[in-house]
Amino acid sequence: MNHSTKRFIGMLLFFLLIVSQFSSVFGREVSAAEDLVDVQLLSMNDLHGKIDQSYELDITGDGDVDGVYGRMDYVASYLKERDQAHPNSIIVHAGDMIGGSAPVSGLFQDEPTVEIMEEIGFDYGTVGNHEFDEGTTELLRMVNGGEHPDGLGTAGYDGMNFANLCANCVYKDSGETILPPYAIAEVEDVKIGFVGVNTQASAGMVMPAGIEDIEFTNEAAAVNQAVEELQAKGIEAIVVLAHIPAEQSGETAVGESAELAKQVDDAVDIIFAAHNHQVVNGVVDNKLIVQASEYGKAFADIDIQIDRSTQDIIKKQAEVVFVDQNKKEPDPAVRDILTKYQDLIEPKMNQKLGYNGQDLTGDYTNNGDHGLGNLIADGMLWQMDADFAMMNGGGIRDDLLQGEITWGDLYNIMPFGNTLMKMEIKGEDLYPILNAQLSPIYGPDYSIAGLHYTWDIATNKVIDITFPDGTAIDPNGSYTLVVNNYMGTSLSAKHRPISEKGQNVEMGPVDLDAFVNYVKSLGSTEENPIQIGSEGRIVGIENTPENILGEVSINEARNAETGSEVTIEGVVTTTPGAWGGNGFYIQDETAGIYVFGSDEVTVGDQVKLTAVTGEYNGERQLTDISLLEKTGQSPLPDAVEVNPSEISEQNQGQLVVIKGATISELEKVNDYGTFEFMATTNGQAVLVRVDNRTGLAYDAFPFENGDKVNIIGVSSVYNGTFQLKPTKVADISEFTEQGEDDPNEDSPNEDQPEEDPTTEDNPNNEEKPTENNGVEDPNNEETPNDQDKGGNSSNKDKIENERNNSNNDKIAENEQSKNPLPNTATSIFDLMLAGAGLVLASLILFMIGRKKQRV
Known part of the structure; x- marks a missing residue:
């Protein structure tokens, strides 16, 4: 082989080496791109049927209005545009889409809201507390279809054509979920599991009579059960639709959804939060938590990538998009739906009732009484001819602005349709009733009429109660109190004293009707308008320390x-x-x-x-x-070992431990998962109270009566009863006879979550939010303290197997990669291979020619 031949072969080998490197690099990029599936998740929460409402908002926080936001025909334009632009798009919601609604929806049982959601193309959702405002039966009618038994709603209503999910909404008698716990969407050749869950606080936020047949179990336990079933089906990409509150804290999130993120299986990738109407976009325990404001003002857009080989989400990124009406035209189809129902209600909405002389704003009485609450309470007193009246802040849903008063204005303020109740009480009963509604965070809740009171801000206790003229109320005297039937029947700690103390109940008209009647009776005009404001009915006293x-x-x-x-x-x-x-x-x-x-x-x-x-x-x-x-x-102090009888004033507030205690009288004490039991050693017993907000709930408690355990907790007292309060799940552990387990070894609190869980599900203290935190108060109180059944025929197209099916009718199959770089790389690679083939063929011909020359 001569020199020129060797040189030619060397060049060819070098060229093939370059081609192989390109093959390796571009081949990997092509393979990686083909192994990923892009999916878009669009979400809303807490619409509350405000389908025709617009809002002037200061988004930037600079004190200036940035524009007009919301209204569902504009929301539809935003969502449809993004949905149609992405081949793999899924639209979801996290509950409270109905309830406490604007008249255009509420007067038709919120069926117009469902009609709009179907037009937009929602795929999956969960339920919030407001979906239960009218009870389980009405919720299931909303889901499954059928006309309202009293002729309300629309003719031929056929239910919801999107899946409604709730893993912790179960029938008390059977334990079966009233709705499917989860659904599975199939996108190309990957599957995504969607799990629904509702805050346990819902039990104390709606009419007890309407949900007597169901209960809300521990949220984390329900999610984990659903995750286990999904993973058994080979599903690793899991999204939780959680009507559970969250708040932003720097780059992360805090609150009950954050605590949920820590308690659920790490297979969960994303949690859509709701309930407290916040804007949230943060990561907790590698789980993305997102919440998109309220009332259709905004929505969330999450882009995810799923690995085909592992079927898991490997990338997730979210943005919360505000619905700026200046940037889109309203969607024609949804605009037509709104117009249809607005025309139907216009005569009633515009009925003139009187004239208001000033803007009346406010709901809760955190900072003392306010004009709107006073006006409502006065109307209740007048309608029922009672001595006293009380109105919960969560039932006041809108402001009354200066000018002409219409029926529609009053409906927006009181949309729940509650009924007035008058009952007999003793004068002394006013103290426990009013003390119960004093939140240690927010202060008073109720607006009142017929009495005045002062309360101590430091001790959070009522100081003095009098008639408006300052005369004393006889503690043993018999009086009448009027409330709405939500307040009068609720079993939450805030409201329970009303039903416990009230006797000889007399039912009255719907609260809205009473309010309308009262405003009419005032005969107000523009020349003689209603004038009412704060009157010193509720006064907080802040005592300056003397010592x-x-x-x-x-x-x-x-x-x-x-x-x-x-x-x-x-x-x-x-x-x-x-x-x-x-x-x-x-x-x-x-x-x-x-x-x-x-x-x-x-x-x-x-x-x-x-x-x-x-x-x-x-x-x-x-x-x-x-x-x-x-x-x-600092390191935590070791828990001091004590006997049950030694939990007393001497160690109140300190960490203590009882070893080898036998559990007895184990019982659930509320609908949120809090439970109690007696812990006994050597014939001595003490009450142990486990609050669900510590992370341990009754349904997930691994022990039972007769088990022997070690218990770490804080020595405490409640109204004279000493008790032990564990601080986290690990504080109660199995006792071994050999004494091998030293509870102090695990450092009782070192793994305690750092984020502060919101206390919105606390019926004792903070069942309500403030105006600034935007939390809503259930049926009338969707505050943080502040569903449906399976078998929804309209869900069958969305639920795989008996509960889940593919989402193929909405999500188009992606027949080829949309990434242009891998396609370009493939073309270059193909050209190089073709060139290499030509060079190799030339070499062969060259070698043959040389051989012939030699011959």
């Missing part, structure tokens, strides 16, 4: 006179909000105490704070924090 003791030990603070200002330092031993409210326990070498009024700490923080001593339900606490400084981190 300022300076820096003291926690033990000295515990023994100080109530109302003393003290400065203490210690280590935080519990997560804020574990028992409701933004409070926590703190401990030094002398004692422990509960601190109320801050959620800006985490377990293990060394904290120095100045606050005022007080007492709540018999337990010593610090409140009215004026200074809080984190000075470092």
